[in-house]
Amino acid sequence: MDTLDNLKQLWLQDSLETNTNETLNKETMEKIIKPQIKKEQNYIKEYLLAFAVWQILVYAALSHFMVRYWADRQFVLCCAIGILSFIPYSIIFHRHANCVKLRALKNPDAPLAGLQTDLSSQIKQVSSYFTFKKRFDYIGIPVISFVMMAIIMKVSPVPHTITAGAITFGITLAIMARTTYVQNKNNFELPLAKLRLILADLTDTGS
Amino acid sequence: MQENIEDQFLKDLNHNIGIVHRVCRVYVKDGDERQDMYQEIIYQLWKSYPSFKNNSKFSTWMYRVAVNTAINHVRKSTRAIKEEPLPENIDKMIFAEDEGPPGEKLQMLYAVIGQLSPVDKAIILLYLDDNSYDQIAGITGFTKSNVSVRLVRIKKQLEKKLKNER
Numbered sequence: 001m002d003t004l005d006n007l008k009q010l011w012l013q014d015s016l017e018t019n020t021n022e023t024l025n026k027e028t029m030e031k032i033i034k035p036q037i038k039k040e041q042n043y044i045k046e047y048l049l050a051f052a053v054w055q056i057l058v059y060a061a062l063s064h065f066m067v068r069y070w071a072d073r074q075f076v077l078c079c080a081i082g083i084l085s086f087i088p089y090s091i092i093f094h095r096h097a098n099c100v101k102l103r104a105l106k107n108p109d110a111p112l113a114g115l116q117t118d119l120s121s122q123i124k125q126v127s128s129y130f131t132f133k134k135r136f137d138y139i140g141i142p143v144i145s146f147v148m149m150a151i152i153m154k155v156s157p158v159p160h161t162i163t164a165g166a167i168t169f170g171i172t173l174a175i176m177a178r179t180t181y182v183q184n185k186n187n188f189e190l191p192l193a194k195l196r197l198i199l200a201d202l203t204d205t206g207s
Numbered sequence: 208m209q210e211n212i213e214d215q216f217l218k219d220l221n222h223n224i225g226i227v228h229r230v231c232r233v234y235v236k237d238g239d240e241r242q243d244m245y246q247e248i249i250y251q252l253w254k255s256y257p258s259f260k261n262n263s264k265f266s267t268w269m270y271r272v273a274v275n276t277a278i279n280h281v282r283k284s285t286r287a288i289k290e291e292p293l294p295e296n297i298d299k300m301i302f303a304e305d306e307g308p309p310g311e312k313l314q315m316l317y318a319v320i321g322q323l324s325p326v327d328k329a330i331i332l333l334y335l336d337d338n339s340y341d342q343i344a345g346i347t348g349f350t351k352s353n354v355s356v357r358l359v360r361i362k363k364q365l366e367k368k369l370k371n372e373r
Contacts, residue, residue: 004362007316011335014313015225022228023221026213029253036250117348194282198325
C-alpha cells in the first residue's frame with residue numbers, strides 16, 4: 001500500500017516537529033504529577049476507608065447484639081455464625097486491598113511487563129478475587145440474610161411467627177441478592193469482559 | 208525521584224515527547240479527555256522511570272508505558288466510545304498526491320485510525336512511527352510474524368474503511 005507509505009513520510013515529518021516543539025521543565029512536571037499523586041492517593045484512601053467502615057459496621061453490630069441479647073442463646077449463635085462467616089471474606093478482602101495498595105504505591109514498574117503480561121496479570125488478579133467472592137456469595141448471602149432476619153425479628157416489632165420470619169428472610173435475601181448481582185456486574189463482570197476482549201485482540205494471531 | 212535522575216528523565220522525555228502526543232491523539236478524540244490521558248501517561252512514565260534499565264531504548268520503553276496506559280485509560284473511561292462517521296471525501300483528501308495541506312491529510316489519517324480497535328491502533332501507531340517489526344513485537348508482546356500478519360490486516364482494514372466512504 002504505497003499511499004500509506006507516503007502518509008508515513010508525512011507522519012514522520014510531523015513527529016519530528018512535535019518532538020522539538022515542546023519542552024517540559026520541573027515546574028510543569030510538578031503541575032502534572034502532584035494532582036495525579038493526589039488523585040491516586042484519594043482513590044486508595046476511599047477504597048480502604050469503605051472497606052474498613054463496612055467491616056467495622058458488620059462486626060460491631062453483630063458483637064453489640066451478642067452482648068445485648070446474651071441470655072438468648074439461639075440469637076447469640078446466629079450472630080456468632082454471622083461473624084464467623086464474615087472472617088474469611090475479611091481476610092481475602094484485606095489481601096486484595098493490600099495488593100491494590102502495593103500496585104498503586106509501591107510497584108512503579110507495573111506497566112513495564114509488556115501489554116499481554118500486564119493484562120493477563122490484571123485479569124488473573126481480578127478474576128481470582130471474583131471467583132472467591134462468587135463462592136462466598138452463594139453461602140454468605142443466605143447466611144447473612146438469615147442473621148439479618150434474626151436481628152430484625154429481635155429488635156423490631158415484627159410478630160414472632162414463622163410466616164413473618166419467612167417474609168422478612170425473603171425480602172432480605174432478595175435485596176441482598178439484587179445488590180450483589182448489580183455490584184458483581186458493574187465491578188467485576190463488565191471490567192473483566194473489557195479486559196478479556198482486549199487480551200483476545202492481543203492474542204489473536206491476525207490470520 | 209532523585210534530582211539527577213529527574214534531570215535525566217526530563218531530558219529523555221523532552222526528546223521523545225511527541226510519542227505521548229501521538230498516543231493520546233490516536234486513542235482519544237475529545238480535547239479534555241486527551242489532556243487527562245496526557246497527564247496520566249506523563250505520571251506513569253515519571254513513576255516508572257527509576258526502574259527503567261537501559262536494556263532497551265528509552266523510546267521503546269516509553270511506547271510500552273504510554274500504550275499500556277492509553278489502553279487502560281480507554282478501558283476505565285466512563286464516556287461511551289462511539290464510532291464516528293468519517294468526513295466526506297476522506298479518500299480524496301488522503302490519497303490525492305498534490306491536493307490538500309499535509310496537516311489536513313494527517314488529520315484524516317488520525318480519523319481513520321480512530322476507528323480501529325485499541326490494539327490495532329497501537330500497532331499502526333508503532334508502524335507509522337517507523338519502529339521495526341522487532342521493536343513492535345517487543346512493545347506489544349506479539350511475535351514478529353504476528354506483527355507482520357496483523358499489519359497487513361490493519362492496512363487492508365484502513366483501505367477498506369476509506370473505500371467504503373467513496
